[in-house]
Amino acid sequence: xxxxxxxxxxxxxxxxxxxxxxxxxxxxxxxxxxxxxxxxxxxxxxxxxxxxxxxxxxxxxxxxxxxxxxxxxxxxxxxxxxxxxxxxxxxxxxxxxxxxxxxxxxxxxxxxxxxxxxxxxxxxxxxxxxxxxxxxxxxxxxxxxxxxxxxxxxxxxxxxxxxxxxxxxxxxxxxxxxxxxxxxxxxxxxxxxxxxxxxxxxxx
DNA sequence: CACATGATCGCCT
DNA sequence: GGCGATCATGTGG
Numbered sequence: 001x002x003x004x005x006x007x008x009x010x011x012x013x014x015x016x017x018x019x020x021x022x023x024x025x026x027x028x029x030x031x032x033x034x035x036x037x038x039x040x041x042x043x044x045x046x047x048x049x050x051x052x053x054x055x056x057x058x059x060x061x062x063x064x065x066x067x068x069x070x071x072x073x074x075x076x077x078x079x080x081x082x083x084x085x086x087x088x089x090x091x092x093x094x095x096x097x098x099x100x101x102x103x104x105x106x107x108x109x110x111x112x113x114x115x116x117x118x119x120x121x122x123x124x125x126x127x128x129x130x131x132x133x134x135x136x137x138x139x140x141x142x143x144x145x146x147x148x149x150x151x152x153x154x155x156x157x158x159x160x161x162x163x164x165x166x167x168x169x170x171x172x173x174x175x176x177x178x179x180x181x182x183x184x185x186x187x188x189x190x191x192x193x194x195x196x197x198x199x200x201x202x203x204x
Numbered sequence: 205c206a207c208a209t210g211a212t213c214g215c216c217t
Numbered sequence: 218g219g220c221g222a223t224c225a226t227g228t229g230g
Binding site for chain 1: 222223224225227228
């Protein structure tokens with residue numbers, strides 16, 4: 001069973017003019033998806049109510065040629081399997097013995113790329129830093145291993161809702177915590193909302 | 205089977 | 218900016 005989300009993340013999607021991102025949104029180029037997820041809402045439907053936050057920080061993981069990606073060199077294990085699925089799946093992994101991180105799978109089946117959700121802003125009234133980090137985001141929304149592989153598109157419990165119109169000003173930097181990845185550690189694949197106070201670490 | 209390590213965080217200095 | 222908490226996962230024997 002998936003843990004309950006933090007009550008402070010409850011919100012009303014109807015008040016925000018949001019719509020479900022379609023499959024085609026996720027099948028696009030991973031860097032484009034990572035940028036377009038800034039400003040989108042990562043949401044969870046739980047016991048008749050909606051919970052979630054507006055994504056303000058992401059990282060692109062580019063698949064078999066990216067030394068920082070779990071699918072580097074085609075590595076394919078039960079854990080990583082959702083990355084090999086269709087764009088729009090959720091990929092959750094456990095790290096450091098105590099934390100989970102959530103990724104949105106991109107591209108087509110067999111092309112294991114994804115976008116890590118690093119930080120979000122909760123609805124009005126929620127503590128500013130409640131979702132400011134990939135593990136905190138998962139903790140607050142109740143995202144655990146059992147959510148890995150779920151489809152974000154099929155009208156299920158977890159969804160990505162995108163706003164119309166205006167786009168935030170987006171900053172770019174290298175990814176966090178991937179120093180081991182050689183040349184790939186310097187690639188500019190972290191994206192964030194320049195105006196958000198909820199961005200997890202320094203603003204490169 | 206055993207072991208090394210990590211897409212982290214918060215607390216300490 | 219260093220460190221400990223704490224364990225699934227992958228790799229190698």
